[in-house]
Amino acid sequence: MNRALRYYRCMIPERLQHVVRSDESLAPLVWLGIGGPAHFFAEPVDIEQITEITVWAAENDLPLRILGSGSNVLVRESGFDGVVISLAAAATSGLSIEGDCLTAGAGGKLSHAVVKSVGAGLGGLEHLMGIPGTVGAAVVGNVSSGGRDISPVVKAIRVMEADGSIREISQEEIGFTYRKTSLTGAMIVEVVFQLEPGDPVALTKRLQKLWISRNSTRPADMERIAMPFIDPDTISALELIQNVGLAGIREGDVSLDSSQPHYMIAHQGATSDQCLKLIDRVREQVLLQTGIDLQLNLQIW
Ligand SMILES: Cc1cc2nc3c(=O)[nH]c(=O)nc-3n(C[C@H](O)[C@H](O)[C@H](O)COP(=O)(O)OP(=O)(O)OC[C@H]3O[C@@H](n4cnc5c(N)ncnc54)[C@H](O)[C@@H]3O)c2cc1C
Structure with missing residues (x-):
């Protein structure tokens, strides 16, 4: 049709x-x-x-x-x-705590879930502080920071099926692998985290330290930016791109950051086609010079 x-x-x-x-x-x-x-x-x-x-x-x-x-x-x-x-509405972005479990609406911000859990003396999410985005996307993409991903603390999720019914999926069934899950096309509406009780003051201090170190490794201008690639097993995308001499390269009005080249920046006048061309160029050069096939983190719609 x-x-x-x-x-x-x-x-x-x-x-x-x-x-x-x-x-x-x-x-x-x-x-x-x-x-x-x-x-x-x-x-x-x-x-x-x-x-x-x-x-x-x-x-x-x-x-x-x-x-x-x-x-x-x-x-x-x-x-x-x-x-x-x-899913940004209040009904799908709320947070509640019961015992060691935090239940989060998929549309809520991951950073709010981190702060709420730490404030309640529950650890396990604080290393993810500062990763932009929502709880649902964090789970579907198995976000990670400092070599640790979100999967160990995800107890279960609730997804909406095409017929409108809600199904609960346990951690084992989510199919977590590095920066991926087997949840292709599923709509997560809620996530239940199983966290570790700890001292709120110690957890807060840890959170603050992580937050400071994370901010020091970000480009100063955080607007119109993306992190297109997944770190390969043996080397970070940042190092890899630096090693092959692609830091700061430009395609029209899109560039890689010169000091943190695993970030792509869309300048005034940028287009999606330019982003795609830049991504292809980086992947091609990296493959040619190192044999590593850089995988995409960025979702292309
Ligand atoms: C500056 C910067 C730093 C970053 N740092 C990190 C990092 O350290 N570690 C890391 O892992 N990632 C990092 N990322 C990538 C990004 O933050 C994560 O992928 C994040 O989880 C995206 O969340 P979002 O809500 O913005 O998702 P979106 O960009 O809105 O969506 C991403 C994908 O998730 C899907 N999705 C969203 N919500 C749901 C849902 N409820 N159910 C099913 N699918 C859903 C969307 O359909 C889409 O395919 C970074 C990105 C930037 C720009």
Whole structure:
């Protein structure tokens, strides 16, 4: 079915018209600040609306993607031909603690979960402080810092299925591997962390130390930036890119940072095509000079 006909047939149902918009620009919603629109963009305020949108998308054969904070997404110029859904509403971003467990809405900020757990004397997340983004994206991408990823403290997640039902998935079933999970296409709505009781003062001090050291290894200008590559097993992406002499290289209005070249910066006038060209150039040169096939962390929409 051609695109126009497909979208004519799946007009936004009246009951969802106040939460789903057409042709919404995604550029202001992603860290790189570039890219085309989402055909439909939804900001549901509760689980019932998320269910309705999910079922509507499935019934109309519309691809569906979740947008967190947009720190790890590059949107192509053509945009996303489907439904993009934000889980930033209070109903899907709350945090609660019971015993040693922290339950977090997938749309909540990872940094809020870290601060809340440390304040309650629960350790296990503090090394992830400063990683931008939401809890849901952190789990789906198995974020890591200092060689430790998020997986050991994830007890279970709740995901929404295409028919709107919620299914609980245990840690073992998530299929965590380095910077990946086997959750392709799943929508995480909630995460339960199993944490370690500790002294809140000692945990807070540790958090502050980690925060200071993390900030010292970031480019001064944190706007319109992405971390495109996964560190290979034997060497960091930063060192690898420096070693092959690609620090600071430019493709149109996109460049790698000169001192922290594992960060890509979109300057005024940058386009998604330029980002993709720069990424290809880096991967090609690294492969040619070292034999290492740099894998992408950045999700290309
Ligand atoms: C300056 C900077 C520093 C960074 N440092 C690190 C670091 O130290 N370690 C590290 O691992 N990463 C790092 N990253 C990458 C990034 O922060 C992580 O990938 C983060 O988890 C992305 O979160 P987000 O909410 O912005 O996700 P988004 O960019 O919005 O989405 C990323 C992907 O997750 C999917 N997703 C989002 N929410 C859900 C959900 N609820 N259910 C299912 N899928 C979902 C999206 O569909 C998309 O495919 C860094 C990025 C930047 C820009």
